[in-house]
Amino acid sequence: MRIGYYPGCSLLGSSREFDESTRAVLTALGVELTEVSDWNCCGASSAHVLNHELSLALPARILALAEQAGITEILAPCAACSNRLLSAQQELAAHPEKIAEIEAAIGMPYKGTAKIVNILEVLGRLKDQIAAKTTKPFAKKVANYYGCLLVRPPRVVNFDRPEDPQSMDLMVKAVGATPVEWPFKTECCGAAFSVTRTDIVAKLSGKLVKDAVKRGADVIVVACPMCHSNLDLRRSEINEYLGEQHGIPAMFITQVIGLALGLDPVALGIQRHMVPVEFKETAAASAQ
Amino acid sequence: MSSGSHHPNLETLAGRIEAGTGVKLAHCYQCGKCAAGCPVGDEMDLPPCQVFRLLQLGFPDLDEKVLRSEGIWLCLACETCSSRCPQEVEIPKVMDFIRGEALKRGIAHPKSKDILSFHRAFLDSIEYTGRLYEVGLVADYKLRSRHMLKDVMLAPKMYIKGKLGLFPHLIKNRSGMKTLFKRTMGKG
């Protein structure tokens, strides 16, 4: 399988391990990634707040670059990026009269033909292969956290089901993990308030961490860099807010699969987390 | 003979919202499901259904009450409300629109300043480099918001974990980026 790749800004910085683990896992599964050349930021979380035109033009430039490179399908692992790309693509499809202005802004033709996929969609296609290649089953109890942007708004993303989604649960099952039944799979973590309103992030993410622990999870698995930042980078604020110390790690789904496939933890960026990825001996683990 | 087409009245805020977002405020029938599910509903001075109620009536003083509120700046665009709304109202789109309106009129809530500083710093960063430079963003945000000490403890840890680059990633076609911003934001 060959697929276009749009890593997005977070994957170059604060979420490097998501980029590393995505590349490592997909390479191990024989997927060839073609990075969109000279890509720009999609404008996520800020552009739409301040300027609607800009929130269309930034993703449009990325899509146009991909089209020029002959890419028909783009993987955007970051949930925020894939959401923004889809939103812009759909708005321009619904309002073709806006395309001319956007083309003028980005200085190249725009057709909007490339299909945008998220990391769970790509992994989903490879699920049988992943299950077959699993050498070190990830025998943990997992709280799968999808967040907002992967499943909402359903009219835009049209992925999985908007409440209680299942794709990541099926994926972790394929590598030997046990998903816990919990109600907060798609509750908001505080997203873009990571820097500005850390208090809100602590409260919203705190609710998630606390409930995941309560329901017996060993690890929270995510597929969005913003969610990960809030659950990992902001853990001290969370613990401070809760007045409890929670050491439950937050991992990217690609890291979980990478470990199960037997890839080098360092290549997967496991060491980059603020909350160290360490597990107590649990019943599920000892059963293996 | 009869014309079913409907043209929003651009004299009113409700009409401009409809023209700008395609959302018809009258579709909201005040069931409160948005407020019930909003993750920051209890933080907001005006929960989303109240924002809609005040705007629906079309009284300028009530419009202004909304534009001056803090709540509209707390919307995370998590889309929980819109995906559960029985009337399929795209509430976050309206939130985006009225924040712009509040800025235009210069009556945005004082507490919006931090949030705004962040977004401005964010866009400035990509305007000049094409991609988001997180270190620059945070530094710029601190200058703008004057929260100098915030997160000082986090940065060294992140640096150790290899999560902070010291230099921005520059894209090649930076002049194209300038044009893009100029044509959309109307600034150069």
Add this chain to the structure above:
Amino acid sequence: MSRIGVFTCHCGENIGATVDCAKVAEMCKHVPGVAHSVDYKYMCSDPGQRMMQEAIKEHNLDGVVVAACSPRMHEPTFRRAVSNAGVNPYMCEMANLREHCSWVHEKNDATTQKAADLIRVLVEKIKHNTPLYPIKVPVTKTAMVVGGGVAGIQVALDIANGGHKVILVEKSPSIGGHMSQLSETFPTLDCSQCILTPRMVEAAQHPNITLMTYSEVEKVDGFIGNFKVTVRKKARKLDEKLCTGCGLCIQKCPNKKISDEFNEGLGTRTAIYVPFPQAVPNRPVIDTLNCTFYKTGKCKVCEKVCPTNAIRFEQEDELVTIDIGAIVLATGFKLMKTEAFPEYGYGKHKDIIDGMQFERLASASGPTAGVMKRPSDGKEPETVVFIACSGSRDRSKGVPYCSKVCCMYTAKHAMLYKHKVHSGKAYVFYMDIRAAGKDYDEFVRRAIEEDDVKYIRGRVSKIYEEDGKLIVKGADTLMGGEPVEIKADMVVLATAVQSNDRSEELAQTLHVSYDTYGFFAEAHPKLRPVETNTGGIFLAGACQAPRDIPESVAQASAAASKVLGLFSQDQLTREPIVAVVNRQAGPTYSYCVGCFLCQTACPYQAIEQEQILARNGEVIKTIARINPGLCQGCGTCVATCRTKAIDLQGFSNEQLYAEIMTL
């Protein structure tokens, strides 16, 4: 040569003041074919009509133009008058000198000329008129009622008591419908079965009613007064005549764990079963999908224990065709399932139930014998949340309409719960309280004021489970959208009322129209609420729109009165304004080439195939035939026909051509 009489009416001053009627009468005398032309003050008066009748006889007239008011006003009057004088009524036409001329134009020569023109056109038309005779259609005085719920039972009883035969067709094994599942009914809180079962028995024992339970309508041919309905009698797998309903087979059936439809999945039943103890008829059916014998080929316990040897494993469905004069559809509704609510867990929480499940929990004959026990662990729920408008008034769920009955039954549910669990807390999330009806609002107020049910105005955004409780996240919009969180033991969703499964299919079988949501469409929303656009087919109950019991019963009696009106005549008389297909001698037989392009143009499915056979039975030609019982005379087929093989009586090609050629 025609002998046509023209009678110009002054209508007092109404026409006379603007149109020079005498001059018109004089002008018309010179029109070829006119044998007599006069004007008169009031043609519609008795002397006016008498004068016309005498003139017909005196001048031996064979056609009449009455130039007076609109034919929509007095055409029947003058056609009757002409008929009484011995001339075919369809040889009389009316020129509209009043509404279309004198009342709308100035008094001048042009107006008088127009009046004369209008008459001339019709004189030419009449020359091409042919005598027409009303179409007589026999009426089969047997009605079929489809659906044996409270509406269907009421229709059947009313028609039967009116002295006519009724066949009551019900798809499930017993009549009774949803009402038999209810515990108590609003606003009186009388027990549903107590008031319904006597009616069920009455229907079963009525000499004029034939029950066909476990049966479905398969096919409908024909038209008003003359339907041929094919009913599929599904195999009960037993001989109903031999079975005494002793119930031994049910007691002995080893397969006891089947989810019970009557109890909405809250109880279990056996593979051979009657849906509920008071079922009518009290005859079991074998559920072949779950019966061990049909799955493994072994068992047959029921056959062994049956004292009358009534079990028939080899029995098959039977198709019965019946002559029917009128059909009443009373097929009812279904409720949206809890699975349809993503935000409330897609139906995965056992303690989130729908309104009908609550009815079974509250019912003395239900799975808990009327004791409040929640489904998950059988504990008495201490806090119950009721959510009105669950799926109704919710375009994101495809149901933008109000389900109409939920406000009332939710109040009833909360009340019933409080009556059973005195210390319990009941909360109702609602959007509006629609309690319009006799004693309805008082009932809701009673729930709030006397039974201490807490009403919260807002929708619920999410329900999730935590520590054995259901966390209900709502908001109170009367407190400015303040978030409200309730830890509940059970949640009851007043889910939307929807059209029944396969209602669209049935509508297509019967050629009845239906709305976007699958509810059958009435002929006119105000003035013909129980008729459909297809003659002889009527509607009762919730198959037309969400309805409560009183409304369904009222509508049922209305539909019955329509049927009785139809059955009060031995023959239906219909206007002969219908389309006909031309017929010729061989070898042409008809101008029709049998392309049947007209068939889909007909709004009434009145165009059938007719085979022209040779003596040896060989088909020479297949041509269109218009069923005069179904044709309503719109003429759309006429304008579609390329060969001019179809013509419309009363508005024929020749008539219209003649009219235009006179312009």
Add this chain to the structure above:
Amino acid sequence: MEALKQKAKELLQKGDVKAVLGYAVGTGNVRRPHFARTPEQVDRLVLDEKCTQNLATYLTKHEVKHLGKVAVVALPATQRALLQLVAERQLRDDAICLLAMDGTEVKVLPSGAAVEQHLALKTDAMPTADKAMIEKLMAMTREQRWAYWQQELSRCVKCYACRNSCPMCYCEHCTMDCNRPQWVPVASHALGNLEYHMVRAMHLAGRCVECGECGRACPVGIPVHLLTFFAEESTAKQFGQRAGHSTKLDYALSTFKPDDKETFIR
């Protein structure tokens, strides 16, 4: 060509068909229809670019129907005509047997379903010249168009060659033959000619298979096919239904959608 003959012979020999209708060389090197009832007669069949006639026209004739099952050498327009004739119940689906060229390969299409499948792969574009002519006419002023057609139709002698050559003009009793009332004057004068061609075009709207046979048949060279082409295109454009695509009848002018869009009804 040899492959075609081979298939035709096979069909005749196996007794699948009683005759094969194709083209043969006529006087003056024109192509004329040819019924081959024996393998020897098959040898006279030709198929080249000069073969243009829509042979479907013959299949609805009594004489041909009496022959029994006939295989037809079918050009795309002939195939469309056959589908439409089945849809309009003038031919039975099981009476169809087509010999169609698919590139250089000969295909036997034994049923309507096979024809549908075969045609689904082809795009049927109107001949460029006709399309250009229609566009040219539409670019004229109305008065110019009136003048154009008056000029053209003035040559019409009402010989009905257009009608007789048309596969869809199979009606035994045509509107033109109506005399009670006499809808269209019999004589070939300006009014009668205009009405005749207008009626024909309307009767082919939603039914014309766009073979252009009527235009080729006209002895005085009136492009009458443009009228039926135009009517068919107008129908297809407005309602999305086309003639000759299915054996299931889907006639645009006896079906409707409640939201059919027009701009002129006040």
Add this chain to the structure above:
Amino acid sequence: MTESFEPKITAFVCNWCTYAGADLTGTSRINYQSNVRVLRVPCTGRIDFMLLMKAFQKGSDGVIVSGCHPNDCHYTSGNYHARRRWMVYKDLMDFMGVDTNRVTFSWVSAAEGARWAQLVNEVTDNIRNLGPYAEYKALAVAGIE
């Protein structure tokens, strides 16, 4: 000719909506120009396009075709079929150079008495401005002689 020209207008209307609407015009005593001659048919579905041609042949300068609004047809769908027929016929007339300004299609309900008067007046004025339909008249004369 131009000064004294009074157009001849033929209207084909359905019995249930437009004819009844025109009756209401009368009952409401709304005055309109008397040039129109109404032919009553049961439904617009009955209106053969050839009737329009015949009206022009007989010297009509303008034609009105009117029936029930969509969704209000007494026969549930006759007007929908009529609408499709007109959509194609109008195109074809235009293609053949017939002056489609002289044919007015409209929906007038039984409640729209005032609308009927307005429609007739507008059409009458419009046709008066257009003048006699000389092209077709010439044709018809040639045809009949």
